[in-house]
Amino acid sequence: MTTIRLTRMGRKKMPFYRIVVTDSRKRRDSGWIESIGYYNPIVEPKELKVDDTRLDYWLSVGAQMSSRVKKITGR
Secondary structure (H helix, E strand, C coil): CEEEEEEEEEECCEEEEEEEEEECCCCCCCCCCEEEEEEECCCCCCEEEECHHHHHHHHHCCCEECHHHHHHHCC
């Protein structure tokens, strides 16, 4: 099954996350199918950018969002 989840980027104590579509069996930072946005919780205000058309597409073909992605996107 495909999932839409966060993958961690950045350096120690300065996290930056990409919102990616990946196989649910893969590890958090391993290969992904497509990157559809990013989330930066460090800057004020928190920065979030998501390609809504690609997110809607992946949801329509059966991908599941992780609980954290649901919370930050508001869906």
